[in-house]
Amino acid sequence: QTVVTQEPSFSVSxxxxxxxxxxxxxxxxxTSDYPSWYQQTPGQAPRTLIYSTNIRSSGVPDRFSGSxxxxxxxxxxxxxxxxxxxxxxxxxxxxxxxxxxxxxTKLTVL
Amino acid sequence: xxQLVQSGAEVKKPEASVKVSCKASGYTFTxxxxxxxxxxxxxxxxxxxxxxxxxxxxxYAQKFQGRVTMTRDTSISTVYLEMSxxxxxxxxxxxxxRGRIEDGFDPWGxxxxxxxxx
Numbered sequence: 001q002t003v004v005t006q007e008p009s010f011s012v013s014x015x016x017x018x019x020x021x022x023x024x025x026x027x028x029x030x031t032s033d034y035p036s037w038y039q040q041t042p043g044q045a046p047r048t049l050i051y052s053t054n055i056r057s058s059g060v061p062d063r064f065s066g067s068x069x070x071x072x073x074x075x076x077x078x079x080x081x082x083x084x085x086x087x088x089x090x091x092x093x094x095x096x097x098x099x100x101x102x103x104x105t106k107l108t109v110l
Numbered sequence: 111x112x113q114l115v116q117s118g119a120e121v122k123k124p125e126a127s128v129k130v131s132c133k134a135s136g137y138t139f140t141x142x143x144x145x146x147x148x149x150x151x152x153x154x155x156x157x158x159x160x161x162x163x164x165x166x167x168x169x170y171a172q173k174f175q176g177r178v179t180m181t182r183d184t185s186i187s188t189v190y191l192e193m194s195x196x197x198x199x200x201x202x203x204x205x206x207x208r209g210r211i212e213d214g215f216d217p218w219g220x221x222x223x224x225x226x227x228x
Contacts, residue, residue: 036214038155045205045221046147046155051214089155093211097160097169101147104154 004092006102012080012109020105021072022090028071034093035073037066039086040104046089050075077107085109112136114206114219121225127194130222132206139187140164145209146180146191148202149221156202160209161189196226 003025012018022037023029031053038046048057050066053073063078073092077084090102117131132144146158159170161180168180174193182189191204204222209215 034211034214038215040155045218046207046215047218048214048216051216052212057214057216087154091157091214098171099145099157099211100171101155101157 004090004100004102006088006090006105008103009106009108012077012084012107014080014082014109016080017076017078018080018107019069019074019076020088020090020107021069021074022092022102023072024092029068029073029092031068032093033073035066035068036091037064037073037075038089038091039084040089041086049088080109082109112208112217114208114217116204116206116219116222119223119225121227122196124197124226124228126196126226127192128196128224129190129192130204130206130224131188131190132219133186133188134208135187137208139184142208143210144180144182144189145207145215146178147205147207147215149205150199150202153202158191158204163189193224196224198226200224201226 005023037050040046049064054066065076067074087104089104093099113135115133120128122128140163143160145160148156161168163182179192206219207215
């Protein structure tokens with residue numbers, strides 16, 4: 001069974017750049033998998049950051065960007081800020097109406 | 111503005127059923143799929159399934175097939191998630207979210223905590 005993988009945790013310095021990735025346990029991610037990215041802080045509903053690989057949701061700062069890097073989807077945060085410290089989740093479309101979340105990445109800014 | 115408002119918290123015993131509602135406003139209800147996502151305490155997000163409010167057609171994650179039913183009432187712009195044979199590991203916050211494959215999921219409901227405990 002194909003699973004969606006993310007780094008469990010990542011750390012970035014304030015002002016630094018970090019790239020989180022999202023892949024399949026078997027196979028490559030492409031734009032046809034419509035990768036999307038969500039940010040979640042404890043006790044809150046997720047917030048949409050990126051959809052269809054690289055389209056920023058309304059109101060999302062341009063320091064968040066999405067892409068395909070190699071065989072994975074990627075979320076890059078440029079100029080990380082303290083309030084970027086959150087959990088980040090990707091979603092990939094599996095076909096036949098089914099999508100799957102990755103396990104999430106806990107981002108620490110310090 | 112587009113808004114999704116969910117029903118309140120529920121406490122259920124094992125083997126019982128629960129039905130959570132999600133009322134949509136601010137857009138054409140039948141124009142977008144509605145998805146259900148859950149999050150167990152301290153765990154990640156889990157995609158459960160989706161319903162087409164126009165046709166009533168559904169797609170469920172394999173894990174929930176046979177135990178989850180998604181329905182809608184177009185007259186009141188509301189979708190429902192019903193889960194049967196509840197277990198303790200179904201304790202989670204359940205979110206509804208509007209979406210399309212190419213547009214991602216946005217916005218999200220506020221979440222409904224379902225607690226399964228004897």
